[in-house]
Amino acid sequence: MAPPVVVSYGSSKYEKQPAHELEWHLWQAAKACLDRAGLSASEVDGLALASFGYAPGNVVTLAEHLGMRLRWAEQGAYGGASSVIALGHAADAIGAGRARNILILAGDVFSVSTHDAMLDSFTPAIRDYLGPHGFGGANGVFALVQSKHASRYGTTRKQLGRVAIAQREHALLNENALFRHPLTMQEYMDARAIAEPIRLYDCVLPCSGAEAALICAKDVAGSLGRPMVEVLAMSEIHNAHPDNPSSLPAGWELIADELFEAARTAREQIDLVELYDDYPIMVAIQLEAYGFCKEGAAGPFLDATDISFRGELPVNTGGGQLSCGQCGAGGGLIGLVEGITQLQHEAGGRQVKGAGTALISGFGLVSYGKGLCTAGAILRRAA
Amino acid sequence: MHGGRDTSASSMITSHCQDFVDRAAQDSGYPLQRCLCCGWIPNFPRVCCTRCLGELEWFTGSGAGVISACAVVWRTHAKRYELHVPIVMSHIRLAEGPEVIASVIGDNRLTAEIGMQVMRACSGSWSALPQFRIAG
Numbered sequence: 001m002a003p004p005v006v007v008s009y010g011s012s013k014y015e016k017q018p019a020h021e022l023e024w025h026l027w028q029a030a031k032a033c034l035d036r037a038g039l040s041a042s043e044v045d046g047l048a049l050a051s052f053g054y055a056p057g058n059v060v061t062l063a064e065h066l067g068m069r070l071r072w073a074e075q076g077a078y079g080g081a082s083s084v085i086a087l088g089h090a091a092d093a094i095g096a097g098r099a100r101n102i103l104i105l106a107g108d109v110f111s112v113s114t115h116d117a118m119l120d121s122f123t124p125a126i127r128d129y130l131g132p133h134g135f136g137g138a139n140g141v142f143a144l145v146q147s148k149h150a151s152r153y154g155t156t157r158k159q160l161g162r163v164a165i166a167q168r169e170h171a172l173l174n175e176n177a178l179f180r181h182p183l184t185m186q187e188y189m190d191a192r193a194i195a196e197p198i199r200l201y202d203c204v205l206p207c208s209g210a211e212a213a214l215i216c217a218k219d220v221a222g223s224l225g226r227p228m229v230e231v232l233a234m235s236e237i238h239n240a241h242p243d244n245p246s247s248l249p250a251g252w253e254l255i256a257d258e259l260f261e262a263a264r265t266a267r268e269q270i271d272l273v274e275l276y277d278d279y280p281i282m283v284a285i286q287l288e289a290y291g292f293c294k295e296g297a298a299g300p301f302l303d304a305t306d307i308s309f310r311g312e313l314p315v316n317t318g319g320g321q322l323s324c325g326q327c328g329a330g331g332g333l334i335g336l337v338e339g340i341t342q343l344q345h346e347a348g349g350r351q352v353k354g355a356g357t358a359l360i361s362g363f364g365l366v367s368y369g370k371g372l373c374t375a376g377a378i379l380r381r382a383a
Numbered sequence: 384m385h386g387g388r389d390t391s392a393s394s395m396i397t398s399h400c401q402d403f404v405d406r407a408a409q410d411s412g413y414p415l416q417r418c419l420c421c422g423w424i425p426n427f428p429r430v431c432c433t434r435c436l437g438e439l440e441w442f443t444g445s446g447a448g449v450i451s452a453c454a455v456v457w458r459t460h461a462k463r464y465e466l467h468v469p470i471v472m473s474h475i476r477l478a479e480g481p482e483v484i485a486s487v488i489g490d491n492r493l494t495a496e497i498g499m500q501v502m503r504a505c506s507g508s509w510s511a512l513p514q515f516r517i518a519g
Contacts, residue, residue, distance in 0.1 A: 119460045128400040129427045132512045133472060133486040134464030136456035140472050143454030144484070148474065151452070151497045195472075196455040242433055245426055245474055245484050246452065368427055369474070369484050 004094035005221045005382060006087075006229040007214055008037035009337040009344075014178050014209035014325045018109045022054055023065055025107045025210035025327070030066065033212035038224050039101060044068050046093060046102030048086035050076025050329035052118060053108045062105070072099035079364020080276055080332035081236065081373035082106060083213070087336060087360075088234025088377060090215050100217045104336075107210025108328020115206035115328075125368040136195045138278060138366050139203055143195035145247050145370075146281040150197065152248075153296035155284065157197060161188040162302045163280035163315065164201045164322055169308055171319025173350035178207055178325040201322075202279050209327030211337045227344040228382035232263035232357075236375040245369035247282065252289035252361065252374050260291075263378035267291055270378075271355045272314040272342055274335030276363035277322050282371075283315065286361050290376065309350045317342055317350055329364075336360045336377075343381040356381050399428040402441065407513040411505045412443035414513070415479055426481035446503030448475040448515070451482060453495050467509055471495050475515060489516045 010032025012025040026049075034041060047070055049059035057065075059075045072093045076082025083106045090102040110118075119137040121127035126135075135141065149155050164183060171177035183201060191200035221228050235258055240251030260267060267290070275286040284298035292313060293301035307315040318324065318338035321331040339358040341347045347355075362375040399416075406414035417424050420437030432439055452474035459465055471487040473495060487495045488504050495501075500518040508514045 116460045124397070125427060128397060129512065130484060131461070132510045133484070133514070134456065134459050134461070134467055134470045134510070135472055135484070135486075136454075136458065136470065137460035139458065140454055140456045140460075140470075143456070144452040144472060144474055147454055147497070148452040192457075193455070194458045196457070198454070243426060243481070245482050 003218045004091040004215050004231060005218050006231065006340050006379065007216050007221045007224055007226040008033045009214070009340045010036060010212040011176050011337060012107065012210045014176055014207050014327060016178055016205070016207055017111055018208045020208065022051065022107065022109045025109065025208060026062065026105050027066065029107060029210035029212035030103060030105055033103065033214050037214050037226055039214065041066065041068060044101050044103050045070060046072035046090060046099035048074040048076060048083070048090060048102065048104045050082035050086065050106035050332060051108050052328045053110070072102060076106065076329060078238070078373035078375070079366065079371065080278065080329065081362035081364040081375045082329060083333035083336055084234065084360055084362030084375040084377050085236050087213070087215065087231060088236065091231040091234065094215065094217050100220055102215050104213045104215065104333065105210060106333040107330035109208040110206040110328050112206050123365065123367040126366070129368060139195040139198050141366055141369055142279045142281060143198040146197050146279070148246055148248050149281055149285070153299065155299040157189060158185065159299035159302045160202070160280035160284060161185055162307065163277070163283045164188055166307045167277065167316045167320045168323045170317050170350050171323030173348065174318045174324060177319045177323050178205060179319070179323045198279065204278055204321040204326035204331065207325035207327050209325065209330055211330045211333035213333065213336055213340060229340055229343045230380045230382050232265060232378045232380050233259050234375065234377040235259040235262070236373070238373050240374060247370040248285060249289060250285055250363065250371060250374050252286055252376060255374070255376060256290045259376050259378060265357060265378050269357050270359050271357050272317055272339070272352045273359045273361070274316055274339045275361045276332065276335065277316050277320040278326070278331070278363070280322070282363060290359065309352050314352045317347065317352060332362050332364055339379055343379055399430055403428045404511050406441060406443070410443050411503060412446040413477060413503050414441060415444040415481065416441055424479055424481050426483050444477055444479045447518070448477040448501050450474070450495060450497050450499045450501055451476045453497055455493065469493060473515070475501055485512065486510065486514050487517065488514045491517055
């Protein structure tokens with residue numbers, strides 16, 4: 001069977017207020033991705049979809065809508081981890097000969113108010129045991145995580161602010177980002193309290209948009225003339241710590257070693273990381289969990305490390321959800337799309353010099369105090 | 384909902400949740416479940432044991448615990464909770480073992496911090512779920 005390689009990516013234009021329907025965004029992202037690859041929609045035989053707001057539609061009804069005949073389909077059930085997981089599953093499916101060209105799509109049509117409405121009953125445990133406390137949505141959940149990390153390890157807001165500021169710098173070089181002004185440390189520190197210790201610039205802006213990635217059998221990819229990106233490994237874990245009502249730890253620490261081992265890659269070989277950034281504290285926790293610094297040492301690591309696209313460990317080089325916006329489940333694909341863009345050396349002014357290997361991380365399905373799904377993938381630009 | 388308990392949440396559709404709310408309304412302690420097979424106490428109500436899938440029985444916990452994480456919600460996710468802002472959300476390690484998530488109420492709630500002792504609030508609650516007060 002032909003090994004799988006990632007060949008293309010695409011995005012719809014993000015919107016602060018919903019101006020288009022979800023299917024429009026998904027179409028735009030899919031078309032941008034396929035046009036870039038030079039592949040026709042009729043050649044797509046696999047589709048993965050992650051979306052919080054498409055019910056009663058699903059991946060197969062979307063295929064109907066777009067006119068695609070599928071031999072493989074996956075409905076993302078893992079929230080913001082869905083697309084990283086879909087990438088691994090798609091690679092397995094292509095490797096097994098079950099499909100040849102798989103399109104991974106994710107997106108939603110959200111404003112702040114529609115996002116709030118969804119949070120009240122996002123999962124059964126939230127609906128039953130957190131919502132009636134007026135928990136504040138994901139902001140309240142991750143404020144508790146940040147509180148615990150700060151208490152346990154001394155992590156400061158200023159240290160976490162370095163994540164938000166670096167990502168904002170990256171966003172200024174990404175035309176699809178919704179935040180278009182630089183962010184200073186003073187602005188970050190003085191921002192309005194949302195769920196203390198979380199303040200405004202620790203939060204994503206719910207928005208409308210979609211992201212897409214295309215993974216093909218290598219023989220197909222060879223005919224497209226695009227730079228090829230190999231999926232070296234993907235690992236996933238769900239409900240990693242059943243009795244813990246917090247994402248500290250979240251689960252990546254249980255899969256990191258096997259991920260690097262399966263990819264035959266050392267941490268020192270990673271040129272950039274695209275970490276799930278619903279909040280800076282979760283970026284910090286991923287830096288620890290993947291072993292870029294010791295457990296509890298993310299604060300000093302952020303003090304000492306340039307995480308800009310020019311730096312020692314570039315983090316979320318497209319601006320991420322924190323500065324581009326979070327288009328629902330599309331927030332779980334934005335990092336993969338940016339990682340592919342970087343590895344194909346098409347990131348323009350924010351290009352990581354010589355980018356050859358990237359770690360992409362997913363996280364999602366917030367429930368009783370934590371995200372239930374964690375995943376990571378390592379990608380490498382093919383020689 | 385002014386001054387009364389919020390029972391408007393769509394939540395009360397599972398029997399374990401309804402049992403939890405009913406028991407919380409009848410007792411000043413904290414309703415907990417214990418596995419009849421292995422003795423495990425899950426951190427929020429379930430249909431079965433999260434360790435061995437055994438059958439669970441209800442019992443009333445002491446309602447005492449220690450705050451292990453603390454956050455102050457200034458922006459609620461739903462307008463019906465705005466009356467109660469600032470809402471203090473906490474992880475609370477109960478005396479019986481489980482770590483639960485609940486709100487802390489009372490005029491002094493903004494003084495809540497990690498390590499503080501809390502007790503189940505017997506009056507002044509605005510949620511159908513059991514809430515806590517700073518002890519002492």
